[in-house]
Amino acid sequence: MSKASQVVKGRASACGAGTIINAIAMWKGSAFAVDLWTTAEVELSEEMDGIHGEITGGGDTTLIERCVELVLDRFDYVGGAYVKTSSEIPIARGLKSSSAAANAAVLATLDALGEKMEPLETIRLGVKAAVDVGVTITGAFDDATASFLGGIVVTDNKTRQLIKRVEMESDVLIFVPEEMAFTSDTSVERSRLIAPAVDIAYNLALVGEFEKAMTLNGILYCAALGFDPEIILRGLEAGASGVSLAGTGTAFTALVKKDRVNAVIRAWGDFNGKIIKTKINNEGARVEKCR
DSSP states (O other), X not given: OOGGGOEEEEEEEEEEEXXXXXXXXXXXXXXXXXXXXXXXXXXXXXXXXXXXXXXXXXXXXXXXXXXXXXXXXXXXXXXXXEEEEEESSOTTSSSOHHHHHHHHHHHHHHHHHTOOOOHHHHXXXXXXXXXXXXXXXXXXXXXXXXXXXXXXXXXXXXTTEEEEEEOOOOXXXXXXXXXXXXXXXXXXXXXXXXXXXXXXXXXXXXXXXHHHHHHHHHHHHHHHHTOOTHHHHHHHHTTOSEEEEOTTSSOEEEEEOGGGHHHHHHHHTTSSSEEEEEEBOSSOOEEOOOO
16 A cells, blocks of 8 residues: 555544533633543545545534644645544533534544644634634633543633633533524523623632532523523532533533432433433543544
């Protein structure tokens, strides 16, 4: 096989995330990584034409194709690519499926090229791709940073700066309704109305009061975006430490101590939807062995 016809491969995974502060109101956000994964596989060849994407189960491949394109342009690669993602993160529920897909696609492409970038630069490349294809309002730098680095992050999405990152052990419960909500359809104007109150929640996150911050964030965004906060209240009543709307919906995430997990699951059992039990992931994105 000639050098020109060689196919090089890369594989990587990144995790989903839950919301502490939604950045739409004031461009400042906070999120925590969860132990649900999206995996990307990339094949590169100088004999391929264009960049072609596939998503297991179907979906719009524009984002992952743009991620691969940006990485190849960064390293002046001449040739084409195939990228495929598979995911256990429910889409269009606010659980950062787009951020996870972007991170995984960028990291898998770097792996295929045999190249490395600093973590924050890697994240910013995926964020640029998300902005370019219109799947985000603020760039979702907070979500992407949590997905890539793991743990809990606090960010400035306008300047794309990481303000704080901490690790935390906690069980996570996710309530996933059947309804979907796409970020691009969100009312930015209504979200900006609650900015002064969201700023209070953001300051709670800055000092490590993450459970209080996410609960306040959830109630505020439920009011602004028209979601019923009853799931938040029932979760708190059952002993959850903090509950919030995930992104712009439709899911809800809760940080829960082990001895309260079953009680929260029972409380949420009255609502139509499924419940996922997982945990905070403190490790973040990873390169995988190619199959």
